Amino acid sequence: ETGVTQSPTHLIKTRGQQVTLRCSSQSGHNTVSWYQQALGQGPQFIFQYYREEENGRGNFPPRFSGLQFPNYSSELNVNALELDDSALYLCASSSLAGGPLGSTDTQYFGPGTRLTVL
Amino acid sequence: GESVGLHLPTLSVQEGDNSIINCAYSNSASDYFIWYKQESGKGPQFIIDIRSNMDKRQGQRVTVLLNKTVKHLSLQIAATQPGDSAVYFCAERSNQGGKLIFGQGTELSVKP
Numbered sequence: 001e002t003g004v005t006q007s008p009t010h011l012i013k014t015r016g017q018q019v020t021l022r023c024s025s026q027s028g029h030n031t032v033s034w035y036q037q038a039l040g041q042g043p044q045f046i047f048q049y050y051r052e053e054e055n056g057r058g059n060f061p062p063r064f065s066g067l068q069f070p071n072y073s074s075e076l077n078v079n080a081l082e083l084d085d086s087a088l089y090l091c092a093s094s095s096l097a098g099g100p101l102g103s104t105d106t107q108y109f110g111p112g113t114r115l116t117v118l
Numbered sequence: 119g120e121s122v123g124l125h126l127p128t129l130s131v132q133e134g135d136n137s138i139i140n141c142a143y144s145n146s147a148s149d150y151f152i153w154y155k156q157e158s159g160k161g162p163q164f165i166i167d168i169r170s171n172m173d174k175r176q177g178q179r180v181t182v183l184l185n186k187t188v189k190h191l192s193l194q195i196a197a198t199q200p201g202d203s204a205v206y207f208c209a210e211r212s213n214q215g216g217k218l219i220f221g222q223g224t225e226l227s228v229k230p
Contacts, residue, residue, distance in 0.1 A: 043162065
């Protein structure tokens with residue numbers, strides 16, 4: 001167990017709806033990265049949050065947005081859901097400068113949220 | 119663009135044998151590499167990592183080799199066990215703290 005938790009475990013939405021996914025980082029970690037994993041593929045980087053601000057973004061449209069809170073937990077929001085958004089959404093916890101663990105390299109993943117868009 | 123690819127999508131080995139999973143990367147600026155194991159229905163689990171200033175790193179039953187000349191990474195698992203059956207991903211990072219770029223994955227199947 002990594003100590004990274006995500007909720008909900010599974011979610012079913014219809015096209016056009018909005019969804020919010022949540023992630024709690026591992027104790028001592030101040031950075032959260034979000035990834036989308038389509039079936040049979042490797043995870044694709046969506047964005048990273050550090051000190052409550054976006055710290056890098058992958059090739060995803062603006063309808064994918066996020067937040068990080070003072071306790072380092074994070075949310076991923078997706079608006080105007082499309083069928084292709086069906087995937088496993090993973091968050092990964094790590095530590096950058098300024099946190100109690102200093103700067104580390106390894107990203108530890110949570111169990112993911114399985115989103116199905118009908 | 120950047121990519122990390124795996125040479126074999128599936129690998130089947132006998133219990134007790136050694137396994138070698140290979141990975142090619144294209145970004146010569148990448149400074150950090152990680153191997154993850156992902157079991158069905160779970161998130162990726164960290165196995166071992168290596169920085170670009172090293173060419174070999176060993177863990178418990180696992181060894182990662184990095185050949186920067188040909189941009190190749192491999193994961194060796196000694197005495198493979200049924201519990202090692204999973205999909206294995208290599209990932210690279212091109213700047214400190216930044217995004218990880220994953221390959222498609224190799225499915226390892228261990229026959230008893």
